[in-house]
Amino acid sequence: MPRVSAAYLAERRAHILEAAARCFAREGFHRATLQHIVREAGLSPGAIYRYFSSKEDIVAAIASERHAAERVLLRGTATERGALPGVAELARAFLGRLGRPAEREWRRVTVQLWSEALRSPRVMEVVRSGLDEPLRLVAARLRAGQRDGTIARDVDATATARVAAAVFEGLVLQQAWEPGLDVERFVRAAVRLLEGLAPAGRRRASARKRQARGAQE
Amino acid sequence: MPRVSAAYLAERRAHILEAAARCFAREGFHRATLQHIVREAGLSPGAIYRYFSSKEDIVAAIASERHAAERVLLRGTATERGALPGVAELARAFLGRLGRPAEREWRRVTVQLWSEALRSPRVMEVVRSGLDEPLRLVAARLRAGQRDGTIARDVDATATARVAAAVFEGLVLQQAWEPGLDVERFVRAAVRLLEGLAPAGRRRASARKRQARGAQE
DNA sequence: TTAAAGTGAACGAACATTCGCTTTTCATCA
DNA sequence: TGATGAAAAGCGAATGTTCGTTCACTTTAA
Numbered sequence: 001m002p003r004v005s006a007a008y009l010a011e012r013r014a015h016i017l018e019a020a021a022r023c024f025a026r027e028g029f030h031r032a033t034l035q036h037i038v039r040e041a042g043l044s045p046g047a048i049y050r051y052f053s054s055k056e057d058i059v060a061a062i063a064s065e066r067h068a069a070e071r072v073l074l075r076g077t078a079t080e081r082g083a084l085p086g087v088a089e090l091a092r093a094f095l096g097r098l099g100r101p102a103e104r105e106w107r108r109v110t111v112q113l114w115s116e117a118l119r120s121p122r123v124m125e126v127v128r129s130g131l132d133e134p135l136r137l138v139a140a141r142l143r144a145g146q147r148d149g150t151i152a153r154d155v156d157a158t159a160t161a162r163v164a165a166a167v168f169e170g171l172v173l174q175q176a177w178e179p180g181l182d183v184e185r186f187v188r189a190a191v192r193l194l195e196g197l198a199p200a201g202r203r204r205a206s207a208r209k210r211q212a213r214g215a216q217e
Numbered sequence: 218m219p220r221v222s223a224a225y226l227a228e229r230r231a232h233i234l235e236a237a238a239r240c241f242a243r244e245g246f247h248r249a250t251l252q253h254i255v256r257e258a259g260l261s262p263g264a265i266y267r268y269f270s271s272k273e274d275i276v277a278a279i280a281s282e283r284h285a286a287e288r289v290l291l292r293g294t295a296t297e298r299g300a301l302p303g304v305a306e307l308a309r310a311f312l313g314r315l316g317r318p319a320e321r322e323w324r325r326v327t328v329q330l331w332s333e334a335l336r337s338p339r340v341m342e343v344v345r346s347g348l349d350e351p352l353r354l355v356a357a358r359l360r361a362g363q364r365d366g367t368i369a370r371d372v373d374a375t376a377t378a379r380v381a382a383a384v385f386e387g388l389v390l391q392q393a394w395e396p397g398l399d400v401e402r403f404v405r406a407a408v409r410l411l412e413g414l415a416p417a418g419r420r421r422a423s424a425r426k427r428q429a430r431g432a433q434e
Numbered sequence: 435t436t437a438a439a440g441t442g443a444a445c446g447a448a449c450a451t452t453c454g455c456t457t458t459t460c461a462t463c464a
Numbered sequence: 465t466g467a468t469g470a471a472a473a474g475c476g477a478a479t480g481t482t483c484g485t486t487c488a489c490t491t492t493a494a
Contacts (some may be wrong), residue, residue: 034451035448046473054450128394155409165391168383177344189372226439263485459473462468464466
């Protein structure tokens with residue numbers, strides 16, 4: 001297939017990346033050999049080296065893909081319900097989506113990327129910029145909440161956004177370790193924590209509402 | 218040095234593990250070669266194979282060591298102030314301790330272990346049991362708080378403990394990526410979130426107290 | 435003197451990468 | 465429209481290296 005369309009090349013590239021991602025999810029970046037990827041993609045080593053200059057390059061490409069996908073997801077969530085949805089809704093939409101079984105592979109690869117970032121400046125770059133945008137977004141929402149009175153003034157928006165990101169990261173980890181984790185319940189608990197950021201007088205209503213449901217175990 | 222004391226053997230073993238941990242923190246489990254460890258430890262390959270049966274075995278041993286150290290830390294924190302300190306104090310003590318620069322290497326190795334767990338049942342075993350005990354402990358504290366009225370009834374103790382663990386994991390990750398992270402500020406924000414778990418009428422005092430300090434950035 | 439502790443050169447398997455060759459597609463022209 | 469050539473796409477055995485592991489030998493403490 002020589003001189004093929006750009007679309008063909010793009011599709012093939014994507015096909016290789018998907019095959020590689022499956023291998024990486026299964027065995028990790030270092031244990032997965034090019035032979036495995038070759039087999040999974042149904043190609044030959046030479047073909048793969050037409051699209052990527054090295055195995056490292058494949059890892060970096062996967063990192064970029066994931067990053068782009070997350071950006072899309074985050075922005076979709078962000079504008080889903082108008083300009084500035086509450087942080088709780090943001091959390092529900094974002095965390096909930098990641099809980100779907102189909103994202104299992106994604107989570108395993110993501111955990112690998114987080115650790116790979118420690119040695120690969122290319123991956124670190126992607127991981128960092130993948131964290132920055134959510135941090136800014138959540139901090140902005142929190143500040144908006146402070147302006148309109150739904151969030152207490154004593155909340156440090158920037159730092160709280162970091163904690164929220166940490167909750168997200170921890171959830172991804174725990175799910176990767178324990179696929180059967182009850183994500184719904186985790187998200188409810190996280191949202192309950194966020195509700196505690198409301199100003200002192202404001203919380204009664206929603207707290208009462210949940211009283212019946214609460215105290216599970 | 219033949220037929221040496223058990224103490225000598227134990228010390229040597231620990232020495233190798235420390236050298237290996239430094240290599241792993243620097244380059245990751247897979248990039249770090251046995252030659253690196255050999256050089257770092259000032260020994261020969263053969264000597265190392267007297268103490269460990271494989272490289273994998275060294276990784277597993279490091280995982281166990283870390284696990285044991287965390288257990289000690291957790292239990293120390295747990296009983297530091299009597300039987301049942303508040304969750305906030307628990308968070309402050311535990312998160313704060315991990316923020317120290319000296320723990321930098323620990324954090325990098327831990328992140329590697331989390332990803333390694335996905336492929337190594339031995340490591341997964343350690344990671345899981347390292348998570349279980351804190352989960353139980355925090356959940357117990359939360360329930361105690363519910364009994365004595367400092368924590369609202371609608372809080373799901375088990376799930377909230379998981380969220381707290383997630384915050385911890387996320388902090389370790391973010392610090393590994395960004396060693397200059399302001400841990401103090403992160404911890405304050407996390408504690409503020411926990412305070413939101415107080416029953417509706419209870420929070421005014423501490424919230425007012427912090428009003429001046431708040432809204433940084 | 436003995437047996438464990440330690441040495442380090444050598445081994446062999448695993449693996450990423452290459453390269454000479456084949457196949458396929460498309461542009462051009464009969 | 466179909467034949468033809470050129471060059472890209474694909475192939476896969478071969479290559480060279482890296483690295484974990486071993487083992488015959490030396491050193492050392494008891």
